[in-house]
Each structure stands twice: as structure tokens, then as C-alpha cells.
Amino acid sequence: MLHDSVILRVVVKLLLPPILLYALYVQAHGEYGPGGGFQAGVTVAAAMILYTLIFGVPEAQRVVPFAVVRTMVPLGVLIYGGVGIVGLMLGSHYLDYTVLAASPPDGNHIGVVLVEIGVFVTVSGTMLSIFYSFSSKIEDGEDAD
Amino acid sequence: MEVLANINQWVTIFLMVAGLYIVVARGNMVKKLIGLGVFQTSVYLLYISPGKIIGGTAPIISPDFTVYSNPLPHVLILTAIVVGVATLAVGLALVVRINEAYDSIEEDEIYAQEHDA
Amino acid sequence: MSSLHLPALLVVVPLLSAPLCALLPGRLSWFVAVVVSLATLAITWAVHDRVLAEGVISYMIGNWPSPLGIEYRIDEANAFVLLLVAGVGAVVALWGRESVAAEVGRRQERWYWTMYLLALAGLLGVTITGDAFNVFVFLEISSLASYVLIGFGRDRRALTAAYQYLIMGTIGATFFVIGVGLLYTMTGTLNMADLAARLPLVEETRPVHAAFAFLVVGISLKLALFPLHLWLPNAYAYAPSVTTAFLSATATKVAVYMFLRFFLSIFGGAELFELLALPDILLVLSLAAIFAASTVAIFQSDVKRMLAYSSVAQIGYITLGIGIGTRLALTGGIVHLFNHAVMKGALFLLLGGIAYRIGNVTLDRLAGLGRRMPVTTAGIVIAGLSLVGTPGTVGFVSKWYLAQGALERGWWWLVALIVVGSLLPVVYLGRVIEAAYFRPAPADSALHEATPQMLVTAWILVVACVWFGLDTSLTVDVASRAAEALWRGQ
Numbered sequence: 108m109l110h111d112s113v114i115l116r117v118v119v120k121l122l123l124p125p126i127l128l129y130a131l132y133v134q135a136h137g138e139y140g141p142g143g144g145f146q147a148g149v150t151v152a153a154a155m156i157l158y159t160l161i162f163g164v165p166e167a168q169r170v171v172p173f174a175v176v177r178t179m180v181p182l183g184v185l186i187y188g189g190v191g192i193v194g195l196m197l198g199s200h201y202l203d204y205t206v207l208a209a210s211p212p213d214g215n216h217i218g219v220v221l222v223e224i225g226v227f228v229t230v231s232g233t234m235l236s237i238f239y240s241f242s243s244k245i246e247d248g249e250d251a252d
Numbered sequence: 253m254e255v256l257a258n259i260n261q262w263v264t265i266f267l268m269v270a271g272l273y274i275v276v277a278r279g280n281m282v283k284k285l286i287g288l289g290v291f292q293t294s295v296y297l298l299y300i301s302p303g304k305i306i307g308g309t310a311p312i313i314s315p316d317f318t319v320y321s322n323p324l325p326h327v328l329i330l331t332a333i334v335v336g337v338a339t340l341a342v343g344l345a346l347v348v349r350i351n352e353a354y355d356s357i358e359e360d361e362i363y364a365q366e367h368d369a
Numbered sequence: 370m371s372s373l374h375l376p377a378l379l380v381v382v383p384l385l386s387a388p389l390c391a392l393l394p395g396r397l398s399w400f401v402a403v404v405v406s407l408a409t410l411a412i413t414w415a416v417h418d419r420v421l422a423e424g425v426i427s428y429m430i431g432n433w434p435s436p437l438g439i440e441y442r443i444d445e446a447n448a449f450v451l452l453l454v455a456g457v458g459a460v461v462a463l464w465g466r467e468s469v470a471a472e473v474g475r476r477q478e479r480w481y482w483t484m485y486l487l488a489l490a491g492l493l494g495v496t497i498t499g500d501a502f503n504v505f506v507f508l509e510i511s512s513l514a515s516y517v518l519i520g521f522g523r524d525r526r527a528l529t530a531a532y533q534y535l536i537m538g539t540i541g542a543t544f545f546v547i548g549v550g551l552l553y554t555m556t557g558t559l560n561m562a563d564l565a566a567r568l569p570l571v572e573e574t575r576p577v578h579a580a581f582a583f584l585v586v587g588i589s590l591k592l593a594l595f596p597l598h599l600w601l602p603n604a605y606a607y608a609p610s611v612t613t614a615f616l617s618a619t620a621t622k623v624a625v626y627m628f629l630r631f632f633l634s635i636f637g638g639a640e641l642f643e644l645l646a647l648p649d650i651l652l653v654l655s656l657a658a659i660f661a662a663s664t665v666a667i668f669q670s671d672v673k674r675m676l677a678y679s680s681v682a683q684i685g686y687i688t689l690g691i692g693i694g695t696r697l698a699l700t701g702g703i704v705h706l707f708n709h710a711v712m713k714g715a716l717f718l719l720l721g722g723i724a725y726r727i728g729n730v731t732l733d734r735l736a737g738l739g740r741r742m743p744v745t746t747a748g749i750v751i752a753g754l755s756l757v758g759t760p761g762t763v764g765f766v767s768k769w770y771l772a773q774g775a776l777e778r779g780w781w782w783l784v785a786l787i788v789v790g791s792l793l794p795v796v797y798l799g800r801v802i803e804a805a806y807f808r809p810a811p812a813d814s815a816l817h818e819a820t821p822q823m824l825v826t827a828w829i830l831v832v833a834c835v836w837f838g839l840d841t842s843l844t845v846d847v848a849s850r851a852a853e854a855l856w857r858g859q
Contacts, residue, residue: 325553
């Protein structure tokens, strides 16, 4: 098993913080540069998958439980749509972000940042929940053998 | 070279036909989905190609440039890619369930199981 | 929020309630689905009224002006289809509580209703949007949700049926998007009204012809036009009852609407429709659908499968209305779109009630059901009579208009074929009724009626079958206005 190797465990522990930090950088950069919620979400999910590969599913589920992951998927969509609804509440059209701040460009900025957060939550949640579903299936199979 | 001038379109057509052929000709459900993926990829190229103007730049208005490429196809295709990924995910999830139910992902074997029973 | 935003809310409410449904505990999910579909119906009603009073409504998503941004554009035609989808959606959701809990299981229930709301949002989105690419996006939202809705079926064949539908549906959607892409390349716009205005300028070019062909095949796959219907019978037969009732009444109807919108409104000005002989092809395929699918239906022993084949045949009547090509026939087609949704919805819901009690709905198991479940079987008889086209039911109204359309053209043979085609359902429904009323019930069965909730909601649709058959003013008026709107183009 992978988690028997000391080298792998140490290397992964060293790698995880930069990966997560880089994901945050990509996320924060998203509204006017290459990057955004999709890429950041996948990066975070990749970090968690790496962690799971080395430390096993039970350990990973202690860090991010399945229930949390499953909540994240719909939650992100709600954040995205909610931003659109706020535009509606503030008297403009659905998904019009220009009314979120005093000046339209600032409003667009805020809107896109919020939407990217929603995307991030959904994408990372989806990737992890797919991975968890399959990995727990494999673990079950091994128990049966 | 007349033919090479439309290289993007030729590649599009090749991917389209090849993908569709895989979907029709293969009995393995995962391979069918791969074919479907190739087929959808051809659409991405179909949209992106006319959007690019040679010599055009990214559409951020600046006094230094006069020719801009059309950004809309990229946005559309980003959406189409997400749709494609979602389709693939649902398809694979179904294949996993089918494998659990039939112990096979070969169409002819599943067909045989249904019709013997 | 003023009524100005109703078009956006129409899609956004079900779309955002779907994730909400997934977050809430399972028992609440049905409740959310019902409240949302009723709210959607109310919004649709308001929008429909406004369209009738004020004419075309246009709404800009994100406040981007029309050709640049996505426009929601509602005229008489899609207001009518919206009302149909939301109405069926509400009835089916009201009906479905026990059925879904029994067939899908309590654990999966909330995911089922989540997918249901997504499918509803997708179908409404396809109908309401005025942007060709947006149609594709909503189409895929609804399709992906319906693959899952079918895959929830108890039978393992539901999985293969869903897979088959996924392959066919994705090919259809991709063909559609290729067509849209070619149109975009040639005209530089995705807005439907703009497309309609610009297409005549480029109609003689080969990419536009190719686009036309891709769109025809793509949309026909989605609407299960005769030779492209192979995904439909299995998908409907093995899906959970709620899915079958919902999809048979809405999904193919929305695809028919897409067909009308693209080939009458968008290509209408370009006259390609006539040029490429599409009406003749449609005419032949529709007749083939009516006769071939009805004949196959006669030999089915699974009643759900029988009605699924009958759906293919009934879709033939709708496309026949397009194929005949006169305004009266088109009105008939659109009325039939509504009528078929009502009667097939009623039939599948009633069958769902039987399935809730006895499991599989095969002809053998229906034996003696006329006495065990009298209210349900009476409903099946009435909706069945409507399917045949008995005067006084909705089925008669649409066939009357189709026949009149054929007469306008002087096609007596077609009138004869329509009448003969209507007799085929007598045979297959006769088998159902014979089993239910004239065969003795198995002695051991302690069978009793479906739950009151199921009966009441299913009977709403049964009553609608008769109501709209007697009072044709509502449906026919709206349908002829819709036909007018589609013909007028933009």
C-alpha cells in the first residue's frame, strides 16, 4: 500500500500546502486573468485526492467528510444563482452584476468574484464526491475479498 | 494548396465522422462514450475556427490594435465543453451501474443476458 | 420584484430550487418540488396572460442588449408550450409522492426530485429562450436530468435504456449544435429574430443547407420522429412512473416546439423548408410512424411499452400537421401537441397508480382490474377513448383539424389514412380493456385502489381530456394564435 512508504508521506505533506495555496492564487486571480473557480476547484480536489491516495479514504474523510462534499455540490450552484437573484432584488435584470457596487465596473468585479466562488465550491465538491464514491466502492470490494 | 487552406474544417469533419463511427461500430459501452467525446470535440473546433482572425488580438480595446478576434465562440465552447464533460460523467456513471447489474459492459453480452432470461 | 422579471424567474425558480432540494432532508424534497412546480405554473400563467394582452415579451438576461446578450422572448407559441410544460409538471409532481418513495426509495428520493426540477427548468428554458445556443444548453440540462430520471427505474433494463437514450440524445444535441454553429458562422448571430432576418441573404450557400440538414436530424432525434425513435420505447417502459408521465407529456413536445421554431420562424423566411422537400418527407415519415408504431404497439404485452409505442405514433400526428403545411393543419398539430400531453400524461399516471399496487404492468396482471381498481380503469377507458379520437374528447378535436387541413389541400386519401390510423389504438387499448374488465381476477389478490392523492391528481388530466374536448375554444384559439405567431416568423 502507498501509505506504508515514509518518503511518500513526507513528500505529500510537503506538497499539500503549496498546492492549496496555488489553488487560492488561481481562484483570486480569476476575474481578470487566466484562472478562476474551475481551475482552482480542480486543483483543490487534486490535492485532496493526492492526500487520499497516500493516507487512505477514512483519513481523508476525517478531513473532508463525504456529507460536506455532497453539500458543496448544490451549495455552489446556489451561490452562483443567488448572485443573479441579488441583481434582481436590486432592481435590475437577472445576472446583472453592475448594480452590486456604486460603479458598474466594480459591480461586475464583485459579481464575477462571487460567481467564481460558487463555481469553486461546486467543482471541487463534484470532483471529490466522484472520487469518494469510487474509492469507497473499491475499499468495500477489498473488504469483501 | 487549396486543401490545406481549410485544414481546420477537414480536421473537424474527420473528428466528426470518426467519433460517430466509433459510437456506431463499437459494442463496448466505454468505447462508445469515448467516440461520443471525439464527436463532440469536432464541434469545439467547428466553432473556434471561424472565431480566430489571423493577426487579430484578444478583444481588449486598446489604441494599439485594430483587429480583434471574436471572443464569443470561446465562451460558447467553454459551455459546450462543460456540457460534454457532464454528459461523459453521467454516461460513465450509468456504465458503472450497468456493470454492477450485468457484470458486463459489452452490448451484445447484455443483450444475450436479457434475451436468455 | 415587478412582473417584469417573470420570464427570468420562470426558469430561475426551478433551476435554483433543484440544488435547494438536494440540500434539504429527504422528506421535504417532494414538498419543495410541489411548491416550486405550482409556483412555476403560476408564473407561467401570468406570463401567458401578459403575452395575450400585450404581445411579445422580451427579457434581457444580465441586461445585455438583445443581439449581444441572451434574450428570452415569449410569443403566443412558446407561452402556450410553457403553460403545457408547467401544468403537466405541477400535476405530475403532485401525483408522485408515494410512487417515487416506493419506486426510487426513500434514500434517493431527494436526488430524484432534484433531477425532476432540473429537467423542468431545462424544458422551460428551451421553450422560453430566444437564443439558438442557449437552446442547446437548456436542452442538455433537461436531457442529462432525464437520463438520470430514467436510470432511477427499478428494473435493471432502465439503466441500459438510459444509456441508449444518452447516446442517441447526445448525438441529437450535437447535431443540433453543429447546425447552430454553421448558422452562426454564416450569419454572425445566435439571436433567433436576427437569424430569421439574416438567413434569406445567405440561403443559397452550402453551409446553410448543411446546417438545415443537421438541425433536422438533431431535433428529429429529440422528438423521436419515426425512424429516429428507437430510444423512446425502452426509456419510457422501464423508467419510474413519474418519469414516464412527465417526459412523455413534455420532453418530446418541447422538441416539437423547437422544430416549429427553427423551421417555421427561423428558416421560414428563407423558404428552404419548401425547397428541400421537408414537408413531403415529414408527411411520409409521420404516416409511417402512425401505422408502424401503432402496429408494434398492438403486439406489446407490457402496457407501458405499448403506450410508449403509441407515443411515437401520436408524435406522428403532430408532425403530420407540420407536413401538411396549411395553417389549419398546423393548428391541428399544435392542438394535438397539447392534447397528446394531456391524454398520455393521464394514461401514464393511471398506469403508475396500478404499478404502485402491483409492480409490473403487463396485460396478464391487469386481469380483473376493472373491479379491483374501478376508478383507475374508468380513467384509462376515458383517456383511451380520447387517444382513439372519439367525439367529445380532445383526441377528436386535433384529428378534426388535421383532417380539415388535409381537405384544404384536397388530399382525400390522407383523411382516409387519418381515420384508419385512429382505429389502430382501438385494437391495442381494446386488449387492455378486455384484460381489465372481461378476464377474471386472480383469486388470491387483495388488490385495492391507488391512493386518493394519486387518483385525484390523475383524474385532473382525465377530466381535462373531456373538458378540452367539449370546450375547444381555449385550446384551439390559443393554438391557432400560436400557429399564427410561428408562421409570421420573427
